[in-house]
Amino acid sequence: MTTTPAPAPSTLGGIHRAWWVAAITMAALVAAAGFRSSTGALLEPLEHEFGWSRATTSGAVSLNLIIYGLTAPFAAALMERFGVRRVTAAALTLVAVGSGLTLLMTSAWQLWLLWGFAVGIGTGSLALVFGAIVANRWFFRHRGLVIGVFSAASSTGQLVFLPAIAHLADGPGWRWAAGLVALFALALVPLVWWLLRDRPSDVGALPYGAPEGHVEKESSSTRGAASVALGTLRSVSGSWTFWVLFGTFWVCGWSTNGLIGTHFIPAAHDHGMPATTSANLLALIGIFDIVGTIASGWLTDRVDSRYLLCGYYFFRGLSLLAVNWLLGPHVHPSLFIFILFYGLDWVATVPPTVALCRQHFGLERAGVVFGWVFAAHMVGAGVAASYAGWIRQSQGDYFLAWLTAGGLCLIAAVACLSIPRITRPAAVPSN
Incomplete structure (x- = not known):
């Protein structure tokens, strides 16, 4: 006679499981952001030891970013x-394996395979799409706030991990830094297995703040991840809302990771301006980003998410038009104001974009739809990084890029x- 294991309790320590x-x-999310940002601190140590060119190492990072972005919609479908x-x-296990095996690599193709594919797929599966799915499933109330906290985790990850990784790479060596990433990722696996659950119904609970009688929609799809991801893209490709979100998030990636993050x-x-000063300003952007995203x-x-996005992009655009005149050898108050505003606005676009995906495409499709929107963000970042570099090389400055x-x-x-405008909750289509 077989028995069904008892479900995990809906509360732990008197706190709602959500x-x-x-x-x-x-x-x-913090760990994934730290792992993804660690590659930049390891470029020069790898070049010095193996004699690889900057094109080789940066090519592995570029592949990592592309794979990171394109993984998101398929990871959402797998979830x-x-x-x-x-x-x-x-995903955490894959990151641990990818980072750990770099300790044994001897050829550039191994770097591309481990950094580009293994770490790229692993961290891409733990991108903001993952946070959006968790927030949508587990929170009926405070969804926007929780997504804001998850979005801020990307900045927190860089702030927490990057200094430690850079210090290890500069001191004991890059292998210690790669080993730190591998061990931390592996240490999170049992905690994820213990605390994380797919849905509130798995522990006999309702989403946080849901009224009594709330019915949770269960996914009945048995299709493969690629089929779900591509099928969802086909089904929403006729929606104007999807293409607006896709295009505006492409611009978001262009104006943040691609331009400011790469070329500031x-x-x-x-x-x-000395490089150390401008690097400290970028760190300030990360700090203000935590506040702004929450x-x-x-x-x-x-507030209506459409109006929030309009305001975020409008003021970001004005600030980018002015930044060329704000840069100089020293940090003047006007430049500091730019850093303050840009930090608050850095990924403030994420919570309202996720909300619009949920409102227009239903709770069950929202994760995969946002996965495609997020992929556009990373592609936009990649295009902008190359475009701004070409402008600098051909024009001698970044004016046209700004x-x-x-x-x-x-x-x-x-x-x-x-x-x-959505006047009532979107119906959730069956798969």
């Missing part, structure tokens, strides 16, 4: 098919207002 799930989700807990544990330090150096999540629960990004943000602001 908050424990949120805590381990944030830990995984729908096999469960969030299993996919998260597998060399652009500031062109104006006479605040954006709070606002998303209270103007292009500012203009794209203003166009995105207007486009957000064309998204139709």
